[in-house]
Amino acid sequence: MTDGQATTSLAQHVRAFDAGGEAVAAAFLGDQPALALADGVVRLGEPDDAKRIAVHPGAAILVTVCDGATLATGGDDGRVVAVGADGVARQIADEKGRWIDALALRGESVAWSAGKAVMARDEAGVVRTWAAPSSVRGLAFQPKGYRLAATHYNGATLWFPKVEGAPQTLEWKGAHLDATFSPDGRFLVTSMQENALHGWRLVDSRNMRMTGYPGKTRSLAWSHDGNWLATSGAEASVVWPFKDKDGPMGKAPRECGVREARVTRVAFHPRALVLAIGYADGMVLLCRLADAAEILVRRPGGGPVGALCWDARGARLLFGLESGEAGLLDLPG
Numbered sequence: 001m002t003d004g005q006a007t008t009s010l011a012q013h014v015r016a017f018d019a020g021g022e023a024v025a026a027a028f029l030g031d032q033p034a035l036a037l038a039d040g041v042v043r044l045g046e047p048d049d050a051k052r053i054a055v056h057p058g059a060a061i062l063v064t065v066c067d068g069a070t071l072a073t074g075g076d077d078g079r080v081v082a083v084g085a086d087g088v089a090r091q092i093a094d095e096k097g098r099w100i101d102a103l104a105l106r107g108e109s110v111a112w113s114a115g116k117a118v119m120a121r122d123e124a125g126v127v128r129t130w131a132a133p134s135s136v137r138g139l140a141f142q143p144k145g146y147r148l149a150a151t152h153y154n155g156a157t158l159w160f161p162k163v164e165g166a167p168q169t170l171e172w173k174g175a176h177l178d179a180t181f182s183p184d185g186r187f188l189v190t191s192m193q194e195n196a197l198h199g200w201r202l203v204d205s206r207n208m209r210m211t212g213y214p215g216k217t218r219s220l221a222w223s224h225d226g227n228w229l230a231t232s233g234a235e236a237s238v239v240w241p242f243k244d245k246d247g248p249m250g251k252a253p254r255e256c257g258v259r260e261a262r263v264t265r266v267a268f269h270p271r272a273l274v275l276a277i278g279y280a281d282g283m284v285l286l287c288r289l290a291d292a293a294e295i296l297v298r299r300p301g302g303g304p305v306g307a308l309c310w311d312a313r314g315a316r317l318l319f320g321l322e323s324g325e326a327g328l329l330d331l332p333g
Helices: none
Strands: 014-018 023-029 032-037 041-046 049-054 061-066 070-075 079-084 089-094 102-106 109-114 117-121 127-131 138-141 148-159 168-181 187-192 197-201 206-210 220-222 228-231 237-241 254-256 263-268 274-279 284-288 294-298 305-310 316-321 325-330
Touching (some): 023 070, 023 316, 061 102, 070 102, 079 109, 109 138, 138 187, 168 197, 228 263, 237 274, 274 305
Parallel strands (some): 138 168
Antiparallel strands (some): 032 041, 041 049, 061 070, 079 089, 102 109, 117 127, 138 148, 187 197, 197 206, 228 237, 237 254, 263 274, 274 284, 284 294, 305 316, 316 325
């Protein structure tokens, strides 16, 4: 592929708009597109008919998480706020000015961290707290059961908030950032400060090392079948195989969308092996894993892509740039 071009283009099906600020996350709340902006605002609704919800007035959004029904945000004001498709902002927690470093959401359960403290609120509204060995940077709920992974310096911890006893520690030297479970719950993968991924096979805590990145891997996306993990941090999306019992160990990753620009965001289609890729130069591309076919969504320009998300049906793709430019792709029927 020639840089900035693709075999075919869907750019004509994109509705471009001004988000009104730097986009840090994209989501769909039901059928409504939503962009979380760095200045504490959530922009909810269609490009030409959106409302601006001040979820963190006078503060910045630091972290977000969405499960399709609720968008939760954590700010440098110490508050955790949830926004639904109705546009109503509901405060979940107030840590009195301590920065919210990580969030996890699953149904009515939500977890957040501030420094070393991790709080988990269950479906009944009961909040339990655990003190990590160092500041927690990533949280994720395991797909089944009320179990939470928290990343910190020198590894990750698996915590059952409703069970007494010491949590399980998974050790690996270095600073661990984001956390993600494979959809079947067999693997836990973390991004790291040192331009690498680390993983554990949970049945026996076997370590899995994924290296070779020129930059940090801060965007991770699982395929709908759980067989692939797409990542940012290189001049292509590096996609690791997880179908077999050993995960990616001993196997080479795929590279999708190779260009002379760093990948900043990735998002797998919810029903097909099609990967949306956002780049540091503002380009958005679709790549089909089966044959590496590429389809252009947005040409370069405007700064890094900071937000990227499919809707639940895989019919629309929402993206936002750090410059405030944004777009909504409606796939032709």
